[in-house]
Amino acid sequence: MSKDSPIPVDEQLPRIRSALRETDSVLLCLDFDGTMAPIVDDPSEATPLTTAVDAVQSLASNPTVRTAVVSGRSLADVRSRLDGPSLFAGNHGLEIQRRGSVSVHPIARKRSTLVDRSCIELSDAFDSFDDCWVENKRLTATVHRRSNSPDRRETIRRVTKSVLDRVGEGRLTYSRGRRILEISPRIPWGKGNAVEVLRRSVPADSLVVYLGDDTTDELAFEAVEPEGIGILVGEPAPSRASARLDSPAAVASFLHWLESDALARSKRSQMNAVGRPSQRTVQ
Numbered sequence: 408m409s410k411d412s413p414i415p416v417d418e419q420l421p422r423i424r425s426a427l428r429e430t431d432s433v434l435l436c437l438d439f440d441g442t443m444a445p446i447v448d449d450p451s452e453a454t455p456l457t458t459a460v461d462a463v464q465s466l467a468s469n470p471t472v473r474t475a476v477v478s479g480r481s482l483a484d485v486r487s488r489l490d491g492p493s494l495f496a497g498n499h500g501l502e503i504q505r506r507g508s509v510s511v512h513p514i515a516r517k518r519s520t521l522v523d524r525s526c527i528e529l530s531d532a533f534d535s536f537d538d539c540w541v542e543n544k545r546l547t548a549t550v551h552r553r554s555n556s557p558d559r560r561e562t563i564r565r566v567t568k569s570v571l572d573r574v575g576e577g578r579l580t581y582s583r584g585r586r587i588l589e590i591s592p593r594i595p596w597g598k599g600n601a602v603e604v605l606r607r608s609v610p611a612d613s614l615v616v617y618l619g620d621d622t623t624d625e626l627a628f629e630a631v632e633p634e635g636i637g638i639l640v641g642e643p644a645p646s647r648a649s650a651r652l653d654s655p656a657a658v659a660s661f662l663h664w665l666e667s668d669a670l671a672r673s674k675r676s677q678m679n680a681v682g683r684p685s686q687r688t689v690q
């Protein structure tokens with residue numbers, strides 16, 4: 408699938424509205440950093456926007472919507488930051504919580520020792536760097552690069568690669584994200600697979616809407632489009648998403664818009680259930 412520049416959501420409202428009208432059930436998947444929470448320097452301080460949380464909680468209590476968070480953070484970390492959704496995927500989908508139980512990718516579980524060892528080596532290697540540190544998420548890890556200098560960023564990438572080649576025994580790999588390098592087991596598994604697993608928790612004809620801002624979200628957009636709706640959050644850029652929102656603040660507004668649509672949909676299905684004629688109330 409080729410990458411084009413996604414079209415602003417505002418210009419796509421007719422298409423989104425009509426997709427919503429054709430379904431009785433929505434699976435709403437949300438990335439966390441850069442989507443629900445604005446990007447900040449210190450990852451431990453990332454907080455979702457209150458208005459976005461309000462909308463998600465209200466959507467989570469609507470019978471026609473299932474809400475899910477799909478994050479690169481560990482499951483425990485992202486769960487502690489956002490209350491409401493019933494489905495969670497952490498570590499880029501390597502750990503998934505649904506129906507109250509958690510499943511961990513078996514190969515990722517085995518390779519967590521390699522992630523641990525690599526984090527120790529990388530932390531040593533970057534000890535004297537004041538613009539770089541390592542976040543160990545057990546199944547994956549993140550090297551945070553804060554320098555604006557391309558040379559410095561390249562040095563950090565080279566050091567990371569050489570540690571992974573040596574300590575990771577070829578069984579770990581890395582990719583680039585927003586001011587980070589994401590370290591993960593070298594297996595064909597990502598956020599797209601996570602969305603496929605989460606889909607099993609909703610009716611087969613559910614409309615899947617996925618919002619995300621970073622490179623790892625591209626696999627999820629690919630899994631969702633074109634039947635579902637992928638929404639890139641951030642500056643215009645080539646993406647597999649078909650729609651775009653500017654920022655987490657715009658995400659919050661969109662979620663409130665979805666909330667009013669969901670309310671109308673649940674009223675509609677209640678009326679259908681008691682045998683009255685269906686009424687389309689979504690504007």
Ligand SMILES: O=P(O)(O)OC[C@H]1O[C@H](O[C@H]2O[C@H](CO)[C@@H](O)[C@H](O)[C@H]2O)[C@H](O)[C@@H](O)[C@@H]1O
Nearest residue numbers: 439440446447448450478479480549585586587
């Ligand atoms: O999939 P996500 O939920 O978006 O998680 C991706 C990574 O998010 C975090 O890093 C990003 O957000 C930080 C806080 O705003 C920011 O400091 C960093 O530059 C961003 O890349 C998190 O720290 C990583 O572990 C996640 O993989």
